[in-house]
Amino acid sequence: MKKDNQKPIGIFDSGIGGTSIWKEINALLPKESTIYLSDSKNAPYGQKTKEEILDLSIKNTELLINKGCKLVVVACNTATTNAIDYLRNNYNLPIIGIEPAIKPASIQTKRGIIGILATKGTLNSRLFEQTSATIDNSITIIEQIGTGLVELIENGKIHSTEMTNLLKKHLKPMLYSKCDYIVLGCTHYPYLIPQIKEIVGNTVRIIDSGEAVARQTKNILIRENLISNSTVDIENIFYTNKDKTVLDLILEDYKRATVAYLDF
Numbered sequence: 001m002k003k004d005n006q007k008p009i010g011i012f013d014s015g016i017g018g019t020s021i022w023k024e025i026n027a028l029l030p031k032e033s034t035i036y037l038s039d040s041k042n043a044p045y046g047q048k049t050k051e052e053i054l055d056l057s058i059k060n061t062e063l064l065i066n067k068g069c070k071l072v073v074v075a076c077n078t079a080t081t082n083a084i085d086y087l088r089n090n091y092n093l094p095i096i097g098i099e100p101a102i103k104p105a106s107i108q109t110k111r112g113i114i115g116i117l118a119t120k121g122t123l124n125s126r127l128f129e130q131t132s133a134t135i136d137n138s139i140t141i142i143e144q145i146g147t148g149l150v151e152l153i154e155n156g157k158i159h160s161t162e163m164t165n166l167l168k169k170h171l172k173p174m175l176y177s178k179c180d181y182i183v184l185g186c187t188h189y190p191y192l193i194p195q196i197k198e199i200v201g202n203t204v205r206i207i208d209s210g211e212a213v214a215r216q217t218k219n220i221l222i223r224e225n226l227i228s229n230s231t232v233d234i235e236n237i238f239y240t241n242k243d244k245t246v247l248d249l250i251l252e253d254y255k256r257a258t259v260a261y262l263d264f
């Protein structure tokens, strides 16, 4: 039997977006084995009710626990903002979530105007409302639901005219407001950074929470004495419950990554 610290880190998302978080975790913690669940069959979560998002988050978490994971990373803003309290209260292992980085953006903005692009499920959540309430009153936050973006990414249309047109439409209100920070509040969106930069130009900073989640994962593993100290038998397994073509493409540079279909 594997020692606790050699067990894998479990990661899940509504689809392939959370691989942007996996890449940060893998870069910071290369000795860790990982199991990633891409619940693409049920994407997007962002349009679902809180109850549906909770049920899917429970299903994913229990599967990762059954596969022997030592810690779970909810690599999805929508699942975190709707389900993290329940998961932490009901499962006996460390659970790490991801939330839009509006706090750091609000501290760093010079113009006092920040934009946030996220799913409806995240922007309408109570946790997001609570976090927004802690932001200085003088800061204007322009919220924008990224309707349709996740679907295009899941269908492999990251670099398409459809994507460029949709992004232009979603980013317009932020550009009019003259914001100097755009927060990406969905783990699918880091894959759109080159296109977003083309649209908004160099004066607007784009931030996401990927690196912060990786650092937090490392801190918790150290605190819980669960950090892996061996490079023997490291495995990075990615399960998807839909077509694996896009996942294969996104992970093609990662030689240790194994992508497989799993009905979950």
Ligand code: DGL
Pocket: 013, 014, 015, 017, 018, 043, 044, 045, 046, 047, 075, 076, 077, 078, 079, 119, 122, 150, 185, 186, 187, 188
């Ligand atoms: N990647 C997700 C997030 O961070 C979910 C997107 C969706 O399924 O709507 O919010």
